[in-house]
Amino acid sequence: MKVNIPLKKVVDTSYDITIDTLPKLHFDTKVAIVTNDTVSTLHLEYLLSKVSAKELHVITLKDGEQYKNQESIDEILNAMFDNRFNRKSMLIAFGGGVIGDMTGYASSIYQRGIDFIQIPTTLLSQVDASVGGKTGMNNKYGKNLVGAFHQPKAVYIDPFFLTTLPKREFGAGIAEIVKMAVTFNKDFFEYLENEDLHNAEIIQDVIKQAVQTKANVVAQDEKEHGIRAALNYGHTFGHVIENETKYKEYLHGEAVSIGMVMANETAIKMNLMTEKEAFRVKALLQKYNLPTDYKIKDSKSFYETFYLDKKSSDSSITFIIPIGVGDVSITDKVDIGTVMCVLNKFGDS
Ligand SMILES: NC(=O)c1ccc[n+]([C@@H]2O[C@H](COP(=O)([O-])OP(=O)(O)OC[C@H]3O[C@@H](n4cnc5c(N)ncnc54)[C@H](O)[C@@H]3O)[C@@H](O)[C@H]2O)c1
Numbered sequence: 001m002k003v004n005i006p007l008k009k010v011v012d013t014s015y016d017i018t019i020d021t022l023p024k025l026h027f028d029t030k031v032a033i034v035t036n037d038t039v040s041t042l043h044l045e046y047l048l049s050k051v052s053a054k055e056l057h058v059i060t061l062k063d064g065e066q067y068k069n070q071e072s073i074d075e076i077l078n079a080m081f082d083n084r085f086n087r088k089s090m091l092i093a094f095g096g097g098v099i100g101d102m103t104g105y106a107s108s109i110y111q112r113g114i115d116f117i118q119i120p121t122t123l124l125s126q127v128d129a130s131v132g133g134k135t136g137m138n139n140k141y142g143k144n145l146v147g148a149f150h151q152p153k154a155v156y157i158d159p160f161f162l163t164t165l166p167k168r169e170f171g172a173g174i175a176e177i178v179k180m181a182v183t184f185n186k187d188f189f190e191y192l193e194n195e196d197l198h199n200a201e202i203i204q205d206v207i208k209q210a211v212q213t214k215a216n217v218v219a220q221d222e223k224e225h226g227i228r229a230a231l232n233y234g235h236t237f238g239h240v241i242e243n244e245t246k247y248k249e250y251l252h253g254e255a256v257s258i259g260m261v262m263a264n265e266t267a268i269k270m271n272l273m274t275e276k277e278a279f280r281v282k283a284l285l286q287k288y289n290l291p292t293d294y295k296i297k298d299s300k301s302f303y304e305t306f307y308l309d310k311k312s313s314d315s316s317i318t319f320i321i322p323i324g325v326g327d328v329s330i331t332d333k334v335d336i337g338t339v340m341c342v343l344n345k346f347g348d349s
Contacts, residue, residue, distance in 0.1 A: 017131060017155040017215065019208050022046075022119065025156075027053040030089040034076055034103040036063040039095040039121055042164050047094055047119070057083055061099070065247065068098045068138045070146075076106040090115045090153075096122035096169075097129030101144070104135030108150035118152045121161040123173025123203075124253055127180070127210040130155050132218040132228075142308060143239075149223055157211070159204045167289070172253025174288040175234070177206060179260060180213045182281055183233045186326030188213065193284055230328045233320040234260035240305040241294055250291065257290035263321055265342045266334065272323045280325065299343035303336070 031053035035044060040060050048056075059079045061072050080089065093103030093116060100118055107116035120130035136147020162170065174197060181189035188209050195202045214231070221228040238259030241250060250258075261282055267273035282292050296302050306317045316332040319339075323329055 013151045015152060015154050017157065017211055019157045019159070019204060019211065021160065022050050022156055022158040025051050025117075027051075027090060029053065030055040030057070030083065030085050031092060032057040032059050032076075032079060032083070032085070032089075033092045033094050034059045034061065034099055034106070035094040036061050036067075036099055038063045039099070043121065043161060044094075051092065053090075055083070061102070063098075065098055065138070068102055070137065070139065072102055073106050073137055076102065077110055080106075080110055085110065085114070087111050087114055090117065092117045092119060093130070093152075094119045094121065095125070096120065097125040100125050100129050101135050101147070102137055104133070104150050104152065105137055105147050108135055108148040113150065115153045116150075118155040120155070120157060122165060123162055123170050123207075124176055125173075126157045126159070126162075126207055127173060128176045128214060128231075130157070131211055131214045133222065143242075151222075157207060159200065159207060162203065168251055168254070171257075171288045171290050172251040175253035175257040175260070175285065175290055177210045178281065178284055179231065179233050179256065180210050182260065182322050182325055183230050183320070183328040184213050184217065184326065185209070186324075189280075189284075189325050193280065197288065226330070229318065229330050230320055233322060233328060234258075234263055236306060236317070236319055237262040239308070240302055243305055243308065244302070254291050257285045258292060258294045260285070261292045262294075262342060262346065263319070265345065266319065266339060267321045267323070269338045269341060270321060270334070272321055272329065274324070277325050294346055296343050296346040299340055299347055302343055303339065 033047065035058065037060055044058065057079065059076055061067060061075060091103050091107045093100040100120055103116055107114050118130035120126045133149050133151035134147065135150050136144045138144060139146055178192065181192055197203050197206055217228055217231060234256040236259065238255035241255040241258055242252065264273055264278040264281055268275060268278055285292050318330060318332045319334045321329050321331060
């Protein structure tokens, strides 16, 4: 005997991403702003001048990737239970990608899912982490291994927040922007080459183009069964670098920057990219003080660490290899000899 549950619901989960000065927002429900001590000191007063609600709470977590864990998630959930939040209540993520991912995850599990809004405050979170509904936390097995796809109701990107962002954090965001241009948009890449991204008007336009690029990809493949994986360009190599350096030496975007250079070297070996194109990508990264070199001590162990990547299986490694500038391939058919040759080259540097 079988009982069938017909669950083919088509639900519209589309949402708007506003790139402008933060508007006044009022919510007729209980709301909690989730932030950290750094962002709160710098910008909470401004946010509170813009946001009102039937009941407004603020949950302030400790700042840092090391706090992107179950304890912080419990802190958010407990504050909601203590204040009798119900299924109509809402969270606002106010911070960088760490806060955004955790707030999204907490809202995906609180009473089986409530709404949340993203107000990202780092460049990386404005162009990447706040868009697309990937939420989660780290555990002892690795980064972002626990989580859910849970789309926000809206994203408000106010470039004003970037005025207080440390230089290195700004660069880390640029790396993710370059990633999107190289993989999907040649015109955008040329625009990035020709403009000064420190200019406030230019960066607003760049954020818009990056977000549009990511939105197009997410709209085609929300749950990363295919094309969305291309946004991991530079990450396969980058994750190994982060792992080898124990997440202490490089910001995520910086490791991705080196990872993109390594992926480009692989593309050259596979005749998918010219030396000149790879040089242009490297020059753009260096223009924003991003690292492009890394000394690999043990190529074999570096290769083995690829297997920890979420995209890879026990028997094959998935690589995101650019095809020139503006196109990309997702493949688990890169010959080990080709990759080792690239890794050995970095070993000599
Ligand atoms: N969900 C996704 O699709 C996605 C995509 C990319 C990255 N991520 C995640 O995002 C995280 C990285 O995000 P991040 O780079 O924003 O790091 P982060 O959230 O740690 O922020 C970086 C630092 O900048 C501070 N900060 C934030 N806004 C500031 C401001 N306006 N002025 C001064 N300082 C400010 C933060 O407090 C922190 O110290 C990682 O955990 C990564 O896994 C998620």
